[in-house]
Amino acid sequence: MDRKKTICLVYEFLTEQGGLEREIINHANYLKEAGYDVTILTCHLDEKLLKLLPFDGLKIKVLAKIKTDYETVSLAQCFMGLSNIDKYNPDLFLTYSFPANVLIKNKKCKKINYVNHFPHFLYLDKEEREEWASSTQGIKRKASVFIAKYFEKGLKKLDKKLLKKNRLIFMNSKFTQARLEKIYRIKSIVSYPPLDPKFKVVPGTIKEKFVFSSSRIIPDKKYDLLIEAMSYMNNKLPLYVAGTVQEDYRKKLESFASKCKVKLNFLGRLNTEQIRNYYASASVFAFPTPGEDFGLVPAESMMCGTPVVAWGDGAGPTEQIIDGVSGYLAKPLDVKDFAKKMDLILDSNMKKKNSKKIVAAGERFSYNSIKKQFLNEVEKVFIN
Numbered sequence: 001m002d003r004k005k006t007i008c009l010v011y012e013f014l015t016e017q018g019g020l021e022r023e024i025i026n027h028a029n030y031l032k033e034a035g036y037d038v039t040i041l042t043c044h045l046d047e048k049l050l051k052l053l054p055f056d057g058l059k060i061k062v063l064a065k066i067k068t069d070y071e072t073v074s075l076a077q078c079f080m081g082l083s084n085i086d087k088y089n090p091d092l093f094l095t096y097s098f099p100a101n102v103l104i105k106n107k108k109c110k111k112i113n114y115v116n117h118f119p120h121f122l123y124l125d126k127e128e129r130e131e132w133a134s135s136t137q138g139i140k141r142k143a144s145v146f147i148a149k150y151f152e153k154g155l156k157k158l159d160k161k162l163l164k165k166n167r168l169i170f171m172n173s174k175f176t177q178a179r180l181e182k183i184y185r186i187k188s189i190v191s192y193p194p195l196d197p198k199f200k201v202v203p204g205t206i207k208e209k210f211v212f213s214s215s216r217i218i219p220d221k222k223y224d225l226l227i228e229a230m231s232y233m234n235n236k237l238p239l240y241v242a243g244t245v246q247e248d249y250r251k252k253l254e255s256f257a258s259k260c261k262v263k264l265n266f267l268g269r270l271n272t273e274q275i276r277n278y279y280a281s282a283s284v285f286a287f288p289t290p291g292e293d294f295g296l297v298p299a300e301s302m303m304c305g306t307p308v309v310a311w312g313d314g315a316g317p318t319e320q321i322i323d324g325v326s327g328y329l330a331k332p333l334d335v336k337d338f339a340k341k342m343d344l345i346l347d348s349n350m351k352k353k354n355s356k357k358i359v360a361a362g363e364r365f366s367y368n369s370i371k372k373q374f375l376n377e378v379e380k381v382f383i384n
Contacts, residue, residue, distance in 0.1 A: 007091065008090040008092075011096040014044070014045045017244065019296035023193040026196065027374070028058050061084075090109060111165060115171050172193050204277060204280035210281075226288035230262045235343055245266060287310040308326065308327035328345065
């Protein structure tokens with residue numbers, strides 16, 4: 001009997017409830033269903049995440065040699081050589097970031113890199129870099145920006161070198177592909193992030209009309225733009241936002257919402273069933289982040305039958321939303337036009353009138369729609 005091929009998926013931390021974490025789960029399940037022996041490797045794991053995201057049945061191993069509750073300490077261990085990466089010699093590594101590529105740089109086995117975006121701490125301009133660094137829990141982003149300040153040239157060179165060592169490079173959208181091919185001069189294949197199969201049309205149990213949004217609630221997601229836009233709406237609905245938020249930023253948004261006379265409700269971190277209910281119950285899903293590489297949440301909303309408003313800036317969400325059918329694309333950074341598009345969805349009763357078309361737009365990114373192409377490309381790496 002042939003030995004199962006082994007694949008290790010590598011990402012440096014599993015502490016946040018974002019699209020990338022869902023992406024890793026779905027890829028791991030694809031590979032497991034195809035008969036591979038799959039292990040997820042990370043430097044640090046927040047075990048609370050195991051209850052919020054569907055990691056059920058997947059093997060996860062922590063690479064840091066000394067177990068600690070402190071994420072920064074775990075990351076520092078791994079990148080100073082105190083990791084257990086030497087214990088793993090799979091047939092294939094599938095990585096999701098530049099730091100993950102660094103962790104396996106001395107491994108001789110086959111490698112695939114799934115690219116969601118370039119390393120922000122290396123390629124953003126100074127102002128964007130500072131905003132990005134302040135937009136997450138812990139100090140990992142600030143630490144990476146500090147290191148890049150002194151070693152940017154060498155790190156960029158290493159980033160490009162390690163990326164080119166991969167047998168296959170996936171990009172999460174055409175937008176990401178076009179932007180990164182200018183930087184790296186490499187060939188890649190677009191494989192959209194697949195949706196969790198639990199996202200589907202279900203009756204919403206929340207009867208109140210509201211605008212919904214979901215992601216990590218951080219400055220670079222631009223929730224201030226959404227709040228401002230809602231102040232211009234004719235339909236005065238409350239805004240419900242799901243995701244983690246730091247207390248100081250929460251207070252800042254609450255103060256701004258009060259000034260704009262917008263009723264703002266923070267829901268915290270929700271599990272899949274809870275967030276699906278909000279998707280299904282919402283009148284409109286609003287995605288205020290400009291220049292997003294892909295962003296799973298618009299597609300998740302459409303799969304649950306709710307239309308979406310996002311910016312028509314050519315970024316990832318524009319590849320998901322069919323303008324005028326499954327939602328609207330507002331003029332980039334024009335908050336009054338964003339408000340107009342949300343009102344248009346409400347006044348035209350788009351959610352009910354276009355229900356089948358909205359779901360169909362989301363189904364292009366469903367678990368089963370993405371699966372075949374992803375697995376075919378992985379299999380080619382083993383054949384070639």
